Amino acid sequence: MNYAISIFSDIKGWLVRQVMYQKLNNPLGYVLLLLFAVGLSFVLSLLPLKFAVLFVVGILAIPVVVGVFLDLNFGIIVMLFAGFLLGLVSKYTDAPIGTALDGMLVLMLVGMLARLIKERNFSFAKNPISIFIFAWIYYNLLEVLNPWAESRLAWVYTVRTVALLLALFFIACYAFNSYRRIVNTLKVILFLGFISALYSLKQEWIGFSQAEITWLNADEERFMLIFQWDRMRVFSFFSDPTTFGILMGYMSFLCLILATGTFKIWRKIILLVAAVCMLLGMAYAGSRTPFVMLPAGVLMYLVLTMKKQTIIATVLFFILGAGFVMKSTSNAVVWRIQSAFKGKSSDTIDVRMKNQARVQPYIHSHPVGAGLGSTGYWGKRFTPDSWLASFAHDSLYVRLAVETGWVGLIIYMGLLFTAMRTSIRYYFRVKDPTIKTLYLGLTVTVFLLALASYPQEAITLLPTSVVFYLMLAMIARLKDFDPNFAKDKKLEK
Secondary structure (H helix, E strand, O other), X not given: OXXXXXXXXXXXXXXXXXHHHOXXXXXXXXXXXXXHHHHHHHHHHHOOHHHHHHHHXXXXXXXXXXXXXXXXXXXXXXXXXXXXXHHHHHOOOOOOHHHXXXXXXXXXXXXXXXXXXXXXXXXXXXXXXXXXXXXHHHHHHHHHHOOOOOOHHHHHHHHHHHHHHHHHHHHHHHHOOOHHHHHHHXXXXXXXXXXXXXXXXXXXXXXXXXXXXXXXXXOHHHHHHHEEOOEEOOOOOOOOHHHHHHHHHHHHHHHHHHOOOOOOHHHHHHXXXXXXXXXXXXXXXXXXXXXXXXXXXXXXXXXXXXXHHHHHHHHHHHHHHHHHHHOOOOOHHHHHHHHXXXXXXXXXXXXXXXXXXXXXXHHHXXXXXXXXXXXXXXXXXXXXXXXXXXXXXXXXXXXXXXXXXXXXXXXXXXXXXXXXXXXXXXXXXXXXXXHHHHHHHHHHHHHHHHHHOOOOOOOOOOOHHHHHHHHHHHHHXXXXXXXXXXXXHHHHO
């Protein structure tokens, strides 16, 4: 009996050492993990494919949800990956992935508020951009009282996305409490942009996957949008070539600006390779807006830097660009680029101008607009009989003017102006050369997105909507990690 008790005690002590102290990081843990994997594989093989996939996703989602709540930086990285890959996943499933993104943002917001209740330190939000973000959130919430709104349900669906995405700015400002975290987030953004560019080159040079071909053929309007000039326009992971093209436009320029910074040579080479791949992807996407963004970005860069080398490079750029535009060609890709500057898109511009002229009297007589969700997808769904539901606004600013009125448009333009002003101010005031380069890249990027939002809804579309508010948070926080800037601020006081 005593012998049995001794054996039991030894086994108990061994298990305690294996589980409690070594935390199964030992042969026992490997064996148990292998048995669990084999058993799980056997169970999944008995289930229908759909339920098996849902089961695996559910298992993976649990640690992700916990991680997003406990670590806001991890949540931001997950949001970026989800924003970039959502379009790709949606081609394979009808699951409400967009709602999952909203849920993730709610978790992050609750996690931040839980910390703030304990810390009671709101210094991260004390910046000029925060004032307009608050104003824009408050104004969109007040839109529920809009007397001209034909559907309150459309407001519910629209404000959910608007308010949560704006909250991402505050989440990021709180999470970006170190220079390294900002740089790592920017690296993830550039990496995802680079991967998106490489995938678009795969689509152009190798071809589309079967799922993508099925997705294209499922909608005649979608197919006609992508198949133009006897070729298929690439769209990478995203829903359309325009969204992808705009993304490549501002991200390629960001890579080029960062390549001028005080980085190691191998980092500069990677940035230049990424920029070239992005420019190729942008060309194959065939959207006109990104082509116009490039010379505008060059001019903005020239205004901010005003160096002799920059002026010479700008003059060369415009001379070579003019020669490229005037060169005759039979190549569909080159012709599409040239058409953005030769006025061959005048028919499209005329249609947009006529639409804007038609809606201007309505905007003038409705200072708070027709209500959130009165145009576009939500307008067609909730107020299909309204003439605004079928109105082709083709512009973020026109849509805001229609839905939130000229009052809302002024607030939003104030937000963009404040973001630009803040970024330019910090660019000239910070002393650290790397932070200065980052501010230069962020300033030009925000300018390009503000410009691209006139002909397109550039800022509100995934993944740019996520990237944009993260960049605003970077603008607000980067100067905090320049010791010379902090010293100058104390001297001013």
